[in-house]
Amino acid sequence: MAANYWESTQRRFWTFSKPQLALERKKLEESERSLVTMYPLADWRHLSIYFFNPANKSRAELTKIARPLSIRQQALATAQVYVRRFFTKVEIRRTNPLLVLATALYLACKMEECPQHIRIILAEARHCWGKPVCQAKPISTNSRPDASFDDISKIGECEFTLISELNSQLIVHHPYRTLAEIQTQFQLTQEENTLAWSIINDHYLTDLPLLYAPHVIAIAAMTLAVVLKPTQGGFQAGAANMANALQVLGGARNAPGTISTPRYQKLIDWLAESSVDVEAIVETAQELISLYQVWDEYNEKVCKDQIAKFVKQRGLDK
C-alpha cells in the first residue's frame, strides 16, 4: 500500500463506518421526506447494477456510454466512486442520474489520465439517452428525449456541481494496485487473478468503497479468489460459493490448522503474517454475498422506470 493512502482525503473524508454511512443517508432522506415518499426507489444495489454493472453483456447505463469509447476499468471505477460519494451528499431524486453518470465519467477520465473530449462523451450520452436522430420511436412521456444532452453546457455545469460536492477531492485509491502487488507475492494463478479482479469490479456495486481501505478490499478479493478455486471453465462468484468460502475462512480463524491443502494453509499463514484485519475481510465477503443474493431479484425495467418517473415528472431532464 502506498504510503500516501493514510493521509489521503479518501481515508480522511470519504471512508465511513456502517452506522455513520447509514446516518448520512438517513439525514439526506429526511431532508427530502416528501420526494422520498412520492418516488420510491429500489435497493441501492439494484440501482448500482442498473447504473454500473461491469459485466460483458451488461446494459447498465454507464457501461453503455463507456464501452464504445473503450474506457479503461480504472476510470470507470473512479466514476463509480464519484457517483456513490455524490449521492451521499445530494438526494438522488433532486438530480438527473444519467447526467450525473455521464459527467462523473467525463471527470474520471481526466483524473485517470485517459481524457475524453466533452463532445465525445456528449455524443455517446445523446446516442443512448438523448434526442433521437430520426423520429422513428413513438414519443410517450417516459421516452421524451433527455434535453440534458442537447449540448455540452449541462455536462459542464454538472461538473461544477460534482466537483463542488466532492470538495475537489478527486484522487481515488483503488484496490487494483494492491492486487497487482500481492498477486506476484502470492503467485496467484491466471484464473485466480481474473476472479479477484472481477470481484473488485463487483465491489463497486456495493457500499464497500465507502467502508474499507482499498488494500483490505484487494486482500479480501484475493482471499476469496483462492478459496473459491476457479477452474479453467471460468467461475462465477455466486452467493452460494461465496458462503462456502466464508466458512472455510471462518474455520481457519477459529481452529487454525484445520485446513488441509497446502495452498489454503499458505494463504492463512500469509494473512496472519500480514496483520490484516480478518474481520474486515469477512465483512467484505459478506457484503459481496448479499450483493449476489439481491442480484437474483434485480429487475432492470423497475429501476429504469423508477428513475425515469421522477426525472420526467420533476422536469430534471430539461
Next chain:
Amino acid sequence: MFTSKKRVNERYKIVGFISSGTYGRVYKAEGRNGRLGEFAIKKFKPDKEGELQYSGISQSAIREMALCTELSHANVVRTHEIILEEKCIFIVFEYAEHDLLQIIHHHNQPQRQAIPARTIKSILYQLLQGLVYLHKNWVMHRDLKPANIMVTSAGKVKIGDLGLARLFYKPLHTLFTGDKVVVTIWYRAPELLLGARHYTPAVDLWAVGCIFAELLSLRPIFKGEEAKMDSKKSVPFQRNQMQKIVEVMGMPSKERWPLLAAMPEFPQLSALAAGNPRLHRPLGLETWYHNCLKNHQYPPGPSIDSPGEEGLSLLQQLLEYDPQKRLTAEKALQHPYFTAFGKPSESCFEHSKIKYPCRRVSQEDNDIRTSSLPGTKRSGLPDDSLIGRPAKRQKSDYGFSFQR
C-alpha cells in the same frame, strides 16, 4: 442548476493583481469576515475566451485542483480552499511575499552581488524536502523553475504552481502522449529533450540542478532558444537548448548513459555535434562552477560563506545526464553539502541582512469576478492536452516587475 455555496467576494477582499499566464490570473487578497491573513488567489480562465456557457474544465485545472486538495507539506504552497462560482474556478493559496526569480532579479541589480551561500543552502534544502514529499506521493512537478518557487517573508521555501504536476504511478498512457512537452525549456531534462516516452521524477532533479546553478550565477545556466512547433503540430527537437547543455557539460556518452542510444531523438545529437566543433571542447561543469564562484566573489577555500567543493559535487550529481544515475530528492538531501558547516537554517534569510522588496501588486485590475482575461489562447489539441508553455509564458514570468 449549479449555485455556488461560497462566494469569493464575500470571503476575500482583492488587494490587487499579481500576474497572469496561460492558465489565468493571480490576485493578492485579504481575508474577510474573520479570515485572517493574506492570500494569493488563482483564477482559472475559461477554456475559450468570453465563454458564456459551461464547456468543461481543462484537464490541467482538474489535476491542479485535485493535487492541491490532496497535498499538505511545509515546503509546498498550501491551498486554503477552492471556490467554484459561476463558471469560474478560484484556488486560494497561502500568500508568499517572494519567489526565487524575484530574489535572483534583486541580486542582479543595481550592482551584482551574490546570494549568500547560506541562503542558497537553506533554499535548496527546503526545496528538496518539498520535492521528497511530492515524489513520495507519486507526484512529479514537471515545471520547476525559479518563478514557481515561493519564499515567504519568514524565509520558508514553498513549491508552487502544480499546474503541470501529475501522478506518475502507472499512468494509463505513457506520459509522452498526455501533453507532449513539459517543463519550461531552460530547466528541461536531457531525456525530455531527447524525446523520452517514459520519464521519471528525475526530471525534477535536473531542474533543481539548473536552479542551484542559477542561484549561484544569477542567470540561467542553459539559456536556450525554444524551437517553435511547426504547422503540423509535431514536437520539434530543441536543438538550441540541447546545444547549450552540451557546451557546458560535454556530449553525453553511451558509456555514462547506457540507454542514450534508445532515445528517440538520439540521431539528432550526432547531427548536432557534426555541425558544431565547439561542442567537442566543452567548458566543463567544474570550470563553469569555479569561474562562477570567482566572479561572484565567494571566498576561496572551505568556508560557511562559500558553496565550496561539496556544492560542485552536488551540482554534478544533479546535472547528471543519465536519469537513472541522477540523485533522487531523498539522496540529494543526504549529500555532504548539507552537513558541511552545520545544518542548513530553517529560514533561508537567517544570517542575511539583505532586504528583498515586496511582491509588486498592481491596482489596474481589482475585480476578480468580472475582469476580462488577456487573450493568450492555448494552441492546438483539445482542452485535455496542454502543449508545453508557449514562449509567451516565459516572457511574462520574467516580465514580473518588482518594487525597488
